[in-house]
Amino acid sequence: MSNKHEILKIENIRKIYQAKNDELEALKSINLKVNEGEFVSIIGPSGCGKSTLLSIIAGLEEKTSGKIYIDNEEIVGVSRKIGYMLQKDSLLEWRSIYQNIMIGLEIQGIKNKENEKYVKDLLKKYNIYDFRNKYPSQLSGGMRQRVALIRTLAIRPQILLLDEAFSALDYQTRMLVIKDVYRILKNENKTVLMVTHDISEAISMSDRVVVLSNRPSVIKKIYDINFDMESRDPMNCRENPKFSKYYENLWKELDINA
Amino acid sequence: MRDNKISVERKKYLKKVTRNKIIIFITQILLLVTFIAAWEICANANIIDSFITSKPSRILDTFMNLSQNGLLEHIGVTCFETIIGFLSGTILGIIVAIILWWSNFLSKVAEPFLVVLNSLPKVALGPVIIIWVGAGMPAIIVMALSISLIVTILEILNGFLNTDKEKIKMAKTFGANKFQILTKIVIPANISTFINSLKVNIGLSLVGVISGEFLVSKAGLGYLIVYGGQVFKLDLVMASVIILGIVAAVMYKSVVLLEKLITKTHIIN
Ligand SMILES: Nc1ncnc2c1ncn2[C@@H]1O[C@H](COP(=O)(O)OP(=O)(O)OP(=O)(O)O)[C@@H](O)[C@H]1O
Ligand SMILES: [Mg+2]
Helix, strand or coil, X not given: CCCCCEEEEEEEEEEEXXXXXXEEEEXXXXXXXXXXXXXXXXXXXXXXXXXHHHXXXXXXXXXXXXXXEECCEECCCCCCCEEEECCCCCCCCCCCHHHHHCHHHHHCCCCCHHHHHHHHHHHHHCXXXXXXXXXXXXCCHHHHHHHHXXXXXCCCCCEEEEECCCCXXXXXXXXXXXXXXXXXHHHCCCEEEEECCCHHXXXXXXXXXXXXXXXXXXXXXXXXXXXXXXXXXXXXXXXXXXXXXXXXXXXXXXXXXX | CCCCCCCHHHHHHHHHHHHHHHHHHHHXXXXXXXXXXXXXHHHHCCCCCHHHHCCHHHHHHHHHHHHHCCHHHHHHHHHHHHHHHHHHHHHHHHHHHHHXXXXXXXXXXXXXXXXXXXXXXXXXXXXXXXXXXXXXXXXXXXXXXXXXXXXXXXXXXXXXXXXXXXXXHHHHHCCCCHHHHHHHHXXXXXXXXXXXXXXXXXXXXXXXXXXXXXXXXXXXXXXXXXXXXXCXXXXXXXXXXXXXXXXXXXXXXXXXHHHHHHHHHHCCC
């Protein structure tokens, strides 16, 4: 555990939004290190800048100052080592499931035999292969989100960013999709940075939970989550006595914030 | 669909739907026949003056005569002008819309001009166009183009700008450049915008062509109508108007057919 490889480093990230008649400091100074294979969640009050932080790491939003490193190399703009999964699945209804999943490879100009085989293997492994010629409108919400995940994985990112990726789903589906996604991400040994407003979702999936303060936000506290379980998954850890303890702590932390 | 047996209620419902359709169709035919018959009878009985209203039998005669006197050529000229005006207006409109979508600066600059040009009745430009491109077929085509161009630009630009932001963001997460966003997201997402604009444009181009033919032409349905009016041959005018109606309907139907074809291959609901 201690000699784990540090894959992502965020250093003094600051973000000030400029508007016509005002400027708004969303992020004051964010510092975070994430190890390879780690699952880190970010929670915080509404509007504190969680999405902003992920967008900056993904290279979609300019940062005012600060630096981001992947494998000790500074990244600027969109990095191919990062995959970003959004709240809406944004599947393109005019493309089949397979064509939807291939869009990342198409855009990056790396749609070759080897990558196509990799995608086909992913499809088979995660039970989408039989649906590959269907269209998005023929799939359920949970299934669509799984397709969106595979679309993100198709470009073989090392780090995955999830922004409220499950909040559009109804409760029942959400539980299933979370378990499903967790299994896939662990299986593929991905490093994950996830934003959520759901405390139990954060605890059930993460190795660490980062709590942001109100705007302009800084990291208020980082909680280590450790259930000491043999085969932990987002369902069974909820029954662990530690779960409610973590929940209580985090809930208080957010409450003080408000 | 899975079950081959259709319930009694379903059968009843389907029967009712077909019956309604048939009744509507029969009523429409009856209405048309009654109108034509009343027209003929009134004209024959001198209740209306057939010199200024013409009458169906004479229109039919004219129709037959014209078939020998090159009516097909006139139809051909009008169709040709309309299609060329329609295609150039649509293609040019799409190109300009793409440029304006691409450059926020240009679209901001162009906005007030487009708004003014859009509300200007394009027919008023007729004399100017004739002076610039000469009295003849080019002037008519430019007329058709100018009528559909601005609407196309505005319509398509609006569709482009309203493309789902989340889809564009999704493409950006993979590092898409502006050209890829255009070709992979914005254009395919706006297929229905294109088709709507085609539907509107086919009608507008026809309006442009006919007004152009009124002003300058030596052939075409618009020419026949003006010529017939000038020599008080109302039979000729009426026959031309009816043909024009048929031409317009056929053109519109072809666009609708195209729409069906595209939606079938592009989006499966
Ligand atoms: N493009 C922008 N221009 C100006 N202000 C912005 C912009 N995007 C976000 N903001 C502001 O920055 C702050 C942080 O926004 P952000 O979306 O990152 O918060 P969040 O923590 O993700 O919120 P939520 O919990 O609602 O998802 C908010 O006050 C928001 O209004
Ligand atoms: Mg957010």
